[in-house]
Every structure is written in C-alpha cells, then in structure tokens.
Amino acid sequence: MTRRGVWARLxxxxxxxxxxxxxxxxxxxxxTASVGLLDVSGRPAEKALLDGLKAxxxxxxxxxxxxxxxxxxxxxxxxxxxxxxxxxxxFIHCAAGRLEPCEAEFRAARQADPSFALDRxxxxxxxxxxxxxxxxxx
Numbered sequence: 001m002t003r004r005g006v007w008a009r010l011x012x013x014x015x016x017x018x019x020x021x022x023x024x025x026x027x028x029x030x031x032t033a034s035v036g037l038l039d040v041s042g043r044p045a046e047k048a049l050l051d052g053l054k055a056x057x058x059x060x061x062x063x064x065x066x067x068x069x070x071x072x073x074x075x076x077x078x079x080x081x082x083x084x085x086x087x088x089x090x091f092i093h094c095a096a097g098r099l100e101p102c103e104a105e106f107r108a109a110r111q112a113d114p115s116f117a118l119d120r121x122x123x124x125x126x127x128x129x130x131x132x133x134x135x136x137x138x
C-alpha cells in the first residue's frame with residue numbers, strides 16, 4: 001500500500017478509534033440502589049413500625065398502638081408504611097369499639113398514601129369493613 005493510501009484511510013481509522021474511545025468512556029447511569037429490610041430496620045421510625053407489627057401479630061394491641069404512633073412521630077419514609085401504621089391503628093380502634101378514631105385513622109391512611117386500599121378480606125371484615133367503606137367508598 002502506498003503512503004497516499006495509508007493517509008487516505010487515516011481519517012476513517014481515527015474516526016472509528018474515537019467512536020470506540022468515547023463509547024468506552026461513556027458512563028452508564030448508576031443502577032438504582034435497592035433498599036432492603038436490613039437497610040431500613042435500623043432507622044428508628046421503621047424499627048418502631050416493625051416492633052408495632054410484631055406486637056400487633058402477638059395481640060399486644062396497646063404496645064402495637066404505641067409503636068405505630070412512635071413510628072409516625074419519628075417520620076416513616078415510605079407513604080405505604082405510614083398508611084400501614086394508620087391502618088393497623090384503625091383496626092385496633094374499630095376492634096375496641098372506638099369508631100370515630102377508627103374512621104380518622106382510615107382517613108389518615110388514605111391521606112398518607114392516596115393508593116391505600118384494604119384487600120378484599122380486610123374490607124369484608126364485619127367490624128372495620130363498614131367503617132372503611134364509609135371513609136373510602138368504591
């Protein structure tokens with residue numbers, strides 16, 4: 001190949017090399033960091049929510065309510081978590097016959113998370129189902 005042929009192909013070769021260089025240097029957006037239970041369970045608000053859920057599951061409703069209130073006061077980061085705390089407090093109030101606070105907690109749950117909804121079995125519960133349907137009509 002003559003010198004002229006080499007020089008004629010040089011711009012194309014440089015352009016190809018530049019494309020490869022810039023493609024290799026291009027930064028891909030960082031992957032969104034997933035957040036796991038261990039990441040949030042050390043946060044005071046989320047720990048209080050977890051403690052409240054455990055107390056609720058163990059039928060320790062006074063303790064559960066205190067923990068849910070603490071979790072909300074400490075500032076739960078997730079709207080779904082805030083709605084869950086309010087929902088469980090609504091269940092506690094309704095089960096104790098305190099219908100006005102039950103209704104208020106369902107309203108607070110909906111305010112915390114506009115997509116909040118009870119699942120089918122929860123909405124059909126004979127004690128809190130009617131209160132929920134009053135607050136969140138279909």
